[in-house]
Every structure is written in C-alpha cells, then in structure tokens.
Amino acid sequence: MQEIIARTRTFRRFVEKEAINTATLHELIDLARLGGSARNGQPWQYMIVNSPKYCERIFPYLGWAGYLTDWKGPIEGERPSAYILCLLNKNRLKGPESEAQFDLGVASQNLLLGAMEKRIGGCRIGAFNAQLTSLFKLPEHLRLSLVIALGKPRETVIIEECKDEDDVRYWRDEHGVHHVPKRSLKSCLVEMELR
Numbered sequence: 001m002q003e004i005i006a007r008t009r010t011f012r013r014f015v016e017k018e019a020i021n022t023a024t025l026h027e028l029i030d031l032a033r034l035g036g037s038a039r040n041g042q043p044w045q046y047m048i049v050n051s052p053k054y055c056e057r058i059f060p061y062l063g064w065a066g067y068l069t070d071w072k073g074p075i076e077g078e079r080p081s082a083y084i085l086c087l088l089n090k091n092r093l094k095g096p097e098s099e100a101q102f103d104l105g106v107a108s109q110n111l112l113l114g115a116m117e118k119r120i121g122g123c124r125i126g127a128f129n130a131q132l133t134s135l136f137k138l139p140e141h142l143r144l145s146l147v148i149a150l151g152k153p154r155e156t157v158i159i160e161e162c163k164d165e166d167d168v169r170y171w172r173d174e175h176g177v178h179h180v181p182k183r184s185l186k187s188c189l190v191e192m193e194l195r
C-alpha cells in the first residue's frame with residue numbers, strides 16, 4: 001500500500017499517442033464509485049473522453065501546474081490521451097455540496113491509485129476554464145467540478161521532504177525531473193495535553 005501510494009503522483013507529461021481504451025476507463029470509474037461518501041449519497045457521475053479529436057478540444061481549457069510559471073503545460077505529443085470529467089449530479093445530493101467535494105476526493109484517489117497500478121498516470125485539474133462546459137450539452141442538474149487527465153507518464157516525479165515547511169511549491173530540475181515537497185510526518189502531528 002505504501003509503495004503504490006508513494007508512486008501515485010501527479011503527472012503532467014504523457015506519451016500522447018498511447019491510447020487508453022474505454023474498457024480501462026470504465027474499470028477506473030468502477031474503483032471511484034466504491035469509495036466512501038457522506039450519507040452514502042454517491043452523487044458523482046463521470047464522463048469519458050478518449051478520442052484524440054475531443055481530447056484536443058478539451059486541452060485549451062485546462063490550467064497546468066500553477067507553480068511552474070514559465071511552463072505553459074504539456075506540448076503536443078505529451079498531452080493526455082484521455083480525460084474523465086467529474087460531474088456532480090445535484091439531484092443525488094443528500095446534504096451540503098461541501099460534503100460531496102469530500103466524496104470526490106475519496107473517489108478520485110481510488111481512481112488514480114487504480115490507474116497507477118495499470119501504469120497510467122493522472123492529474124486532477126480543478127483549474128479549468130468554466131467555458132469548458134460549453135463544449136457539451138450538459139443537463140442542468142450536472143455540474144462539472146473536476147477534470148482528471150490521464151495518460152502514460154512521460155516524466156519522472158519524485159517526492160521529497162520539505163526543506164522549508166513554509167515552501168510547498170513543486171519544482172522541476174535541469175533534467176526535467178519534477179520534485180514534490182511533502183511535509184514531514186512530524187510536522188503533520190499535533191501533540192497536545194488533554195484538558
């Protein structure tokens with residue numbers, strides 16, 4: 001478990017020509033749907049996009065790696081070969097929407113872990129342009145909340161302990177290796193005397 005969790009990183013450069021078929025994407029969504037959800041509401045639905053034509057149309061709406069200010073996102077040939085659009089079905093809400101966002105965190109992590117096991121890398125993209133929805137005839141009760149980009153990874157991503165707990169910015173070195181600082185276990189623990 002530790003090994004697969006550590007390996008399940010965010011990837012942003014892919015072997016674009018390596019397609020991901022619909023059956024595989026269904027398998028990943030099958031993992032997403034098994035996650036826990038507040039009140040067991042399971043309000044999320046998923047739309048698959050894996051044709052090169054539609055992938056190309058989605059790409060311009062996505063925001064990549066905010067900390068890498070001099071990088072505009074993956075170049076042609078390194079773009080995702082599939083997307084899963086995470087849609088909140090408002091008719092399935094059993095409580096506040098904030099609860100549903102937790103559920104999506106659980107579901108998307110299941111999905112990405114399952115993807116990594118199949119050597120597929122992914123990137124959750126919350127920073128998409130809202131106009132993206134204009135590409136689809138989305139019914140009123142479905143709201144796009146997250147895009148998951150997927151593909152065969154074409155970059156090395158390593159996690160390392162934060163050198164400075166105030167600086168969590170990921171960075172790329174001169175060899176193109178992507179470094180992700182993670183806070184130390186110690187800094188994630190709160191120790192306090194009980195009253």
Ligand SMILES: Cc1cc2nc3c(=O)[nH]c(=O)nc-3n(C[C@H](O)[C@H](O)[C@H](O)COP(=O)(O)O)c2cc1C
Nearest residue numbers: 009010063064065066123124125126127128170180
């Ligand atoms: C809810 C959520 C939204 C995210 N949105 C974006 C995004 O819009 N663009 C992007 O490049 N990465 C996005 N990421 C990826 C994070 O930047 C990434 O998880 C973080 O840098 C840590 O890297 P790691 O996933 O390898 O641990 C998002 C991650 C999460 C969980």
